[in-house]
Amino acid sequence: MKIAVLSGKGGTGKTFVAVNLAAVSFRSTYLDCDVEEPNGHLFFKSSISYSEEVKVKIPYAISSLCDGSRKCVEFCQYNALAYVQEKLIVFEDVCHSCGGCVLVCPNGAIREKDKVIGVIQEGQSNDVRVISGFLNPGEASGIPIIKNILQKILLEDEKVFIDCPPGSSCIVMESIKNADFCLIIAEPTIFGVHNLAMVHELVSVFKKPFAVVLNKCSDEDNPAKTYCLNQKIRIIAEIPYSEEIGNTCSNGLILVRELPKYRPMFQNILAEIEKGNYK
Amino acid sequence: MKRLLILSGKGGTGKTTIAGAFVRLLKAQGYADCDVDAPNLHLILKPQSTVKAKPYFGLSKAKIDIDKCVECNLCRQHCRFDAISIDSSGNYLVDPLSCEGCAVCCYVCPAQAIGLEKSVDGKLELYNDGMSVFSTAQLKMGSGTSGMLVSEVKKQLQPFEQDIEIAIIDGSPGIGCPVIASISGVNMVLIVAEPSLSGLNDMKRIIATAQKFFTPIGVVINRHDVNSTISKMIEKYCREQNLSLLGKIPFDRQVIHAVNAGQTIVDIDCPAGNEVSKVFEATIELFNSL
Numbered sequence: 001m002k003i004a005v006l007s008g009k010g011g012t013g014k015t016f017v018a019v020n021l022a023a024v025s026f027r028s029t030y031l032d033c034d035v036e037e038p039n040g041h042l043f044f045k046s047s048i049s050y051s052e053e054v055k056v057k058i059p060y061a062i063s064s065l066c067d068g069s070r071k072c073v074e075f076c077q078y079n080a081l082a083y084v085q086e087k088l089i090v091f092e093d094v095c096h097s098c099g100g101c102v103l104v105c106p107n108g109a110i111r112e113k114d115k116v117i118g119v120i121q122e123g124q125s126n127d128v129r130v131i132s133g134f135l136n137p138g139e140a141s142g143i144p145i146i147k148n149i150l151q152k153i154l155l156e157d158e159k160v161f162i163d164c165p166p167g168s169s170c171i172v173m174e175s176i177k178n179a180d181f182c183l184i185i186a187e188p189t190i191f192g193v194h195n196l197a198m199v200h201e202l203v204s205v206f207k208k209p210f211a212v213v214l215n216k217c218s219d220e221d222n223p224a225k226t227y228c229l230n231q232k233i234r235i236i237a238e239i240p241y242s243e244e245i246g247n248t249c250s251n252g253l254i255l256v257r258e259l260p261k262y263r264p265m266f267q268n269i270l271a272e273i274e275k276g277n278y279k
Numbered sequence: 280m281k282r283l284l285i286l287s288g289k290g291g292t293g294k295t296t297i298a299g300a301f302v303r304l305l306k307a308q309g310y311a312d313c314d315v316d317a318p319n320l321h322l323i324l325k326p327q328s329t330v331k332a333k334p335y336f337g338l339s340k341a342k343i344d345i346d347k348c349v350e351c352n353l354c355r356q357h358c359r360f361d362a363i364s365i366d367s368s369g370n371y372l373v374d375p376l377s378c379e380g381c382a383v384c385c386y387v388c389p390a391q392a393i394g395l396e397k398s399v400d401g402k403l404e405l406y407n408d409g410m411s412v413f414s415t416a417q418l419k420m421g422s423g424t425s426g427m428l429v430s431e432v433k434k435q436l437q438p439f440e441q442d443i444e445i446a447i448i449d450g451s452p453g454i455g456c457p458v459i460a461s462i463s464g465v466n467m468v469l470i471v472a473e474p475s476l477s478g479l480n481d482m483k484r485i486i487a488t489a490q491k492f493f494t495p496i497g498v499v500i501n502r503h504d505v506n507s508t509i510s511k512m513i514e515k516y517c518r519e520q521n522l523s524l525l526g527k528i529p530f531d532r533q534v535i536h537a538v539n540a541g542q543t544i545v546d547i548d549c550p551a552g553n554e555v556s557k558v559f560e561a562t563i564e565l566f567n568s569l
Contacts, residue, residue, distance in 0.1 A: 006319050010290005010452040017475065023563065037288055037454035039477035077338065077382050077395075093459070095538060098381030137487040140456035166452050167316035170423030173376060188455045189538050191295065196316040202420045223539060227447055250506040252476030 002153065002160040003273060004208075008195025010166035012187040013215040013239070016249050017259075017269075019043045020256050024266040025101035027127045028159040029236075031149050032151035033175040035118060035133035035142035040163050042252045046123030046130045052132070054145045055114040057075070057097045057123040061088035072101035072110060073101055089206055118145045127159075146174045159270075168195075168202045176203070182210040183236075186224040193223045200233065209276075213269060216241040234274040236264065280309065280440035282433075283447055284494075288485030289458055290452035291314065292473040293501040296534060297555060298449035299323040299543040304559045309436045309443035313413040313461040314451040315401065315428045317321070321415055323543050328408035328485055330521035335431060337400030337417060337424035338380035341373045347392035350391035354384035354393060354451070379433040383543050405435050408517050412439045444565070445555050454488040467495045469525070474510040482513065495569050496522050499508035499558050525526055 005018040015032075019040055022030040032040040058071075059081075066088055073081045073088075077262040078196045080095040081088060092115060102110045118135040131152050133145040142165075153160055164175040176182055182203045186196045196212070211234040214225055228235050239245070245262075248255050258265045285298045295314070297388070297543050300517060302310045312320035316542040343354070355363040355371065362377035363384065373384075375398065385393045402420040406413040414435035416428050429451075436446055448465065451457045462468065468489045472482040482498070488498050498517050510527070517524045531551035537544045544552040 009291060009319075010317075011288075011473075036455045036458075037290075037481040039289075039480060042476050042480055075382065075386070077380055078559035096379050096381060098379065098383050099357070100381050100383045100386065103357070103383060103386060135455060137484055138452055138459070138491040140459055142455055168420040169316045169418055169425050170376075170421060171455070173421045187291070189535055190322050190541065191319045191538060194322060198420055205420070220535075220555075221357055221539065226338065246505060250478075250509065271465075 001158070001181065002162060002168065002179045003181045003183055004162040004164055004176040005183045005185065006164035006172060006176060006199055007166060007185040008168055008199040009187065009192055012185045014166070014185050014194060015039050015043070017159045017183070017185050017213055017215070018267060019254055020262070021270060022128045022161045023126070023254050023256050025159045025270060026262055028161060029129040029131065029153065029157045030163065031152070032132040032163045033137040033146045033149055034163055034165040035145045036165060038132045038134055041130060041132045043122070043254050044123070044125035044128060044130045046125040048121045048123045050122040053116045054118045054148050056134065056144050057112040058092050058095055058115045059090055059101050059110050059112050062109050062111060063087065066106045067107055069106055071104045071106060075100050075104045076161045093241050107190050118142065118147065121146055127203070142171055146171060150178060168198045172202065173261045176206060176208065179208060182208045182209055182213045184210060184217050185240050186212055187216050188218070188220070188222040188224050189215065190223050193227045196224055196227060198229065211236045211272065215236045237269045239265065280436065280443040281466040281566070282447050283445055283562070284450050284461055284468045285448065285471060286450040286458060286461070286468050286485055286489070287452060287471040288454060288481035289473060292471045294471050294479060295319045295323070295449055296538060296544060297471055297499065297501070298447055298553065299557045300545045300558055302449050302543050303447060303543050304556060305447060305563070306339050307411060307445065307447045308342035309412045309439055309446040311413070311436055311446065311448045313416040313432050313443065313448055313457065315416045315425050315432065316451055318415050318417055320449045321413070323538060323541055324413070324539055326408065326413045331405045333403050334399045334568055335401040335403050335428055336397050337422055337427060338398070339395035340375045340378045340380055340398045341382070342395050343371050343373055344392045344394070344486060345370050347390050349390045349392070351389060353387045353389065357383050357387045359383070375470045375562060379423060391501045396462050401428055403431055403435060412436060412443070426460035429457045429460035433461070454484050458485070458488065462492050462494055465494060466562070467497060467521050469562055470496060470512050472498055472500050474500060474506040474513060476509065479509055483516065486522070491511055496526045497562055498522050499525050500527045502530040505530050506561050523559040525565065526554065528554045530552050
């Protein structure tokens with residue numbers, strides 16, 4: 001079963017929940033798809049057993065073959081090419097690696113080279129297989145890295161936890177595409193609610209079974225809870241706001257490993273997910 | 280018009296809370312919310328004027344005319360985004376959520392069965408009450424054009440640049456395309472750091488990103504007293520990198536109350552609000568000296 005952990009807003013506790021769920025599961029796989037700011041590895045502190053560079057294709061021109069027809073410049077939908085002073089210039093940052101320029105060049109003057117945009121690392125932490133992706137600073141899109149991480153899922157993986165990036169844009173969509181279940185983490189602020197509504201829409205469009213975990217709950221008003229009740233969204237846990245939890249997390253420690261009394265809370269979340277019957 | 284951008288790398292460190300306070304304290308003539316994926320600034324600043332909304336067209340999407348399609352499979356072979364599939368009745372179709380509008384399929388199709396269609400990927404909004412202008416947007420979920428929309432949000436302030444001394448811009452989390460689009464052309468980035476191991480790690484990555492674009496950087500630590508050990512590590516990192524630490528804001532339960540009441544933290548009297556005022560002064564002083 002592949003469980004995606006997501007939230008519209010950042011900082012609601014996605015990584016906290018995903019890491020602890022993976023740590024209470026028997027032989028699980030944790031995938032950090034928040035490749036812009038991957039943090040799961042800070043908690044698992046796994047030694048790295050495997051590492052792989054992620055590359056995309058970037059075009060370049062062989063100037064002796066280029067006759068300045070500008071066909072590629074006209075074709076490129078992203079304005080990633082310009083022909084200036086009898087030379088083809090490639091703006092790598094905006095190139096989508098579609099390969100169109102190579103196809104349209106009448107002289108076969110355009111070739112492609114690999115450009116490294118980040119890295120994937122795999123390691124082991126107790127019985128959790130930990131795979132994280134890291135986008136290099138200055139690179140625009142982590143999607144090729146996310147695609148690569150998701151290919152690392154093996155048939156024999158029983159429980160896979162996908163730690164998603166925040167928001168509801170293409171990178172999140174890519175991360176949840178193949179998930180069997182979406183677990184949405186929401187915090188008790190009006191910011192949290194506004195963003196919860198957006199991810200709610202996203203999982204609905206993808207027709208994914210989903211449920212909500214309310215994080216940082218206190219005895220005060222919880223607008224996120226009100227939203228869930230009004231929308232008839234299933235809430236499967238309310239994690240309290242506590243200094244103990246906060247401190248453990250901020251120091252990069254895994255709650256269920258440090259303080260076993262929290263294990264049942266996460267085991268219950270898993271049991272609730274496995275029960276099924278979600279709409 | 281000069282621009283001050285607020286970023287954090289990690290989400291939930293307090294970008295919008297601080298941006299909202301800065302807009303109030305500066306009585307900003309212009310401000311923008313570039314977190315187009317999850318815009319929240321309007322929730323605490325509540326612009327009162329009427330809004331001018333317009334659709335935002337992102338990248339076009341390919342569309343296959345089944346009547347013309349000869350089922351040669353060339354489009355599917357050449358699509359690098361795996362956006363073309365064959366349905367159960369054997370028809371070729373484009374998944375608009377995967378299509379990036381590159382037009383390669385249109386080019387390779389021998390039957391001219393594929394065209395590009397404009398697609399609405401969100402909406403742009405502009406508030407103008409005569410005193411201040413606020414530009415914001417909402418990206419349609421699943422869209423892959425957040426960077427382009429961020430540029431559009433910033434462009435909406437352009438016609439008012441004579442009237443705006445300093446524009447405050449609230450950014451998005453992460454380090455990818457919307458963040459890079461928001462950094463371009465700003466005079467300074469204020470990074471809101473959070474004292475946790477994750478926060479420290481993410482701060483380093485956003486600093487590395489801003490430095491790639493040679494943008495001056497200031498740092499503020501939010502909820503610094505939640506973990507004083509890591510807070511000190513952030514301070515040390517700033518000293519080593521020669522970055523200005525512009526202040527430290529304490530953890531304060533009243534911040535959540537203010538936010539949930541739709542207020543900025545300087546609209547009420549609270550310790551975090553008082554400290555943010557000092558951070559504001561230090562930031563503006565540094566900003567004006569650049």
